[in-house]
Amino acid sequence: MESAVVGHISEIKQLPEILVLGSxxxxxxYATEFxxxxxxxxxxxxxxxxxxxxxxxxQNTQAALCSGGVSVSADLLRQLPSLRLVxxxxxxxxxxxxxxxxxxxVAVANAGTIFSADVxxxxxGLILDVLRKISAGNRFVxxxxxxxxxxxxxxxxxxxxxxxxxxxxxxxxxxAKRLEAFGCTIxxxxxxxxxSLTYVYHPDIYKLALESDILVxxxxxxxxxxxxxNRDVLLALGNEGVIVNIARGAVIDEKELVSCLQRGEIxxxxxxxxxxxxxxxxxxxxxxxxxxxPHCAVFTEVSFRDSFELVCGNLxxxxxxxxxxxxxxxx
Numbered sequence: 001m002e003s004a005v006v007g008h009i010s011e012i013k014q015l016p017e018i019l020v021l022g023s024x025x026x027x028x029x030y031a032t033e034f035x036x037x038x039x040x041x042x043x044x045x046x047x048x049x050x051x052x053x054x055x056x057x058x059q060n061t062q063a064a065l066c067s068g069g070v071s072v073s074a075d076l077l078r079q080l081p082s083l084r085l086v087x088x089x090x091x092x093x094x095x096x097x098x099x100x101x102x103x104x105x106v107a108v109a110n111a112g113t114i115f116s117a118d119v120x121x122x123x124x125g126l127i128l129d130v131l132r133k134i135s136a137g138n139r140f141v142x143x144x145x146x147x148x149x150x151x152x153x154x155x156x157x158x159x160x161x162x163x164x165x166x167x168x169x170x171x172x173x174x175x176a177k178r179l180e181a182f183g184c185t186i187x188x189x190x191x192x193x194x195x196s197l198t199y200v201y202h203p204d205i206y207k208l209a210l211e212s213d214i215l216v217x218x219x220x221x222x223x224x225x226x227x228x229x230n231r232d233v234l235l236a237l238g239n240e241g242v243i244v245n246i247a248r249g250a251v252i253d254e255k256e257l258v259s260c261l262q263r264g265e266i267x268x269x270x271x272x273x274x275x276x277x278x279x280x281x282x283x284x285x286x287x288x289x290x291x292x293x294p295h296c297a298v299f300t301e302v303s304f305r306d307s308f309e310l311v312c313g314n315l316x317x318x319x320x321x322x323x324x325x326x327x328x329x330x331x
Contacts, residue, residue, distance in 0.1 A: 015039040022067035074100040094221040112326035115298040120174030122297035126270025136288040159183040164212030167219025209236035221248035231256040249275035
């Protein structure tokens with residue numbers, strides 16, 4: 001009996017060690033399963049400040065798991081001298097200093113295309129909601145205005161619209177496929193033209209907005225895309241134009257967006273992301289042509305499970321010296 005207990009303790013000690021940064025939602029759902037595979041370092045459970053915790057507990061840790069809201073900065077990497085892998089639960093990696101990771105030999109893996117289909121579905125849902133005033137109509141009925149006012153404002157047809165997609169990666173392509181089925185014309189702006197596609201390419205974001213009825217933002221947040229959607233672009237979209245953001249909040253200059261919406265200089269917005277989440281400009285609450293959601297486009301029960309399995313698969317591959325499943329940057 002004693003030898004069995006000793007063997008069990010030994011097995012626990014041999015589990016690969018993972019530093020968890022932030023609060024990845026998948027661990028809340030699969031904490032027990034994750035802990036059966038890895039020995040988890042949880043800085044948030046320690047009374048020590050993060051820097052002291054890392055100095056005391058994580059100097060030999062080779063792999064870290066982080067949520068999309070955690071900044072994997074050069075300073076953080078300096079505090080983890082043995083780190084060789086960062087796995088993030090998000091598809092976006094704007095929060096990871098890739099240059100510093102490469103310099104230090106730290107590989108980076110993300111969520112890959114796990115969320116692409118779900119996010120694309122959500123984008124189309126936001127477009128339909130803004131154009132057909134679904135959420136606004138719901139409020140109209142539930143507040144009793146239907147019986148009092150009777151007439152409800154007309155919405156707009158999606159079919160035939162010109163949709164400019166900013167960022168034609170895996171999510172952008174999924175959005176394009178769905179909107180083609182609605183009879184939309186697809187235009188796009190991306191870092192490079194996609195020779196295999198027949199969609200109209202616009203290297204200039206202003207000209208894309210000028211030609212589009214709807215802009216859908218699917219790009220990564222980088223130094224180049226930060227506030228890419230400025231006042232000039234919004235005005236080019238026009239007073240009947242709709243913007244949908246399923247990328248990152250800071251791709252849009254939020255102050256200018258609010259101003260344009262208040263003045264009626266654009267027709268509406270569907271926003272799953274905001275610049276200073278979870279803070280929302282109060283002015284947006286008053287606008288029926290704005291549909292808001294709490295950065296949840298990526299999450300369905302199926303994608304949540306798939307994401308957990310991909311995280312575990314990447315970590316297991318790393319500790320088995322096998323290729324990572326969703327490598328973004330080599331160490």
